[in-house]
Amino acid sequence: MLKRILLCNFLLLLVFNGCKSSKVPENLIPPSNPVWISYDSLGDTLRINLENRIKAPVRITIDADDDLWKVRLQKLNLNFLVLEAEQDTILVIDSxxxxxxxxxxxxxxxxxxxxxxxxxxALPIPENKAVQIIQGYNGSYSHYKATSKFAIDFKLNVGDTIFAAYEGFAVQVHEGYTKGGNDIKLLDYANNIITYNPQTGLFFQYSHLAFQGALVEVGEWVKQGQPIGISGMTGYTNIPHLHFNVLAPDPRELRLISVPVDFIEGYSGKDLRKNEVIKK
Structure with missing residues (x-):
């Protein structure tokens, strides 16, 4: 029997705080089909089809609930596999x-x-607008993990335009959520955009966008300074703001980790402290 699997949630969204509980949506909105996997037994072989549909590399691990298959997959180094951007691969394994x-x-x-x-x-905020830093590097509230330690939260109003900090392909776009509030269950319900720059290998995450607040589509090439989204208050937050995070692949774990940044406007990310006001 053919089995098909859609892998769509690559990155747990790293969001901020809130104060009032909101009703949690019943289901996550399916993102835009980044990786399709199907597998089946054909005679004495196992055939696995892997399709990476986005313009960025993807790491995949394959494991089994059967001990013999666990060992077999490990010997074939299939517990860690990289699919390049828009690459399709067929694995045939003796069974x-x-x-x-x-x-x-x-x-x-x-x-x-x-x-x-x-x-x-570039700073992802509007030009000529004084913007307060809500939380900077290693913020005690939510910027203390490897996945978020160098993230920066910019206080923006709902409806403010967000601009691309760097050029790259849009590889993830979520814009269908409407809820926001002080409920940890809302953590995965923030609208967001992730872009990827193939020259640098870096990913750029913009979170808490408004409902239908994405101005780009998956696969689109985004220029630096291009309007990319509309600020909102979705997910685990009650403060309208942009959660901005630059990420790189973790060589030890199956995840992206936060990395430090400097801005062409003269600011260094490490110097942006809570309550500081900056202007682009």
């Missing part, structure tokens, strides 16, 4: 059984073998 094993697939954005290149980026 001593016609039964289809129960496989588990996990995915994360990025190729940890690619050299990361750091360069200055």
């Amino acid at each position: 001593d059984s016609r039964e289809v094993p129960k496989l588990e697939f996990k995915a994360a954005l990025g190729d940890p073998e690619k050299k990361i290149i750091y360069s200055k980026i």
Whole structure:
């Protein structure tokens, strides 16, 4: 029997705070089909089809609930596989059984073998607007994990335009959520955009966008300074703001980790402290 799997949630959204509970949506809105996987037993072989549909590399791990298959997959180094941007791959594995094993697939954005290149980026905020920093590096509220330690929260009004900090392809766009509030269950319900720059290997995350607040589509090439989204208050927050995070693949774990940034406007990310006011 053919089994098909859609891997769509690559990155847990890293969001901020709130104060009033909101009703939690019943279901996550399906993102835009980044990776399709199907597998089946054909005679004495297991055939696995992997399709990366986005313009960024994806890491995939394959595991099994059967101990013999676990060992087999590990020997074939299939517990860690990189699919390049828009790459399709077919894996054919010898099997001593016609039964289809129960496989588990996990995915994360990025190729940890690619050299990361750091360069200055643009502030993602509107020009000539005084913007307060809500939380900076290593913020005690939510910027204390490896996945968020260098994120910056910019206080913006609902409806303010967000601008691309760097050029790249849009690889994830969520804009269908409407709820926001002080409920940890809303953590995965923030509208967001993630872009990828193939030259630097870096990912750029813009979170808490308004409902239908994306101004780009998956696969679109985004220029630096281009309007990319509309600020909102979705997800685990009651403060209208932009959660901005630059990320790189973690070479040790299946995830993206936050990395420090400097801005072409003369600001260094490490110097942006809570309550400081900046202008682009």
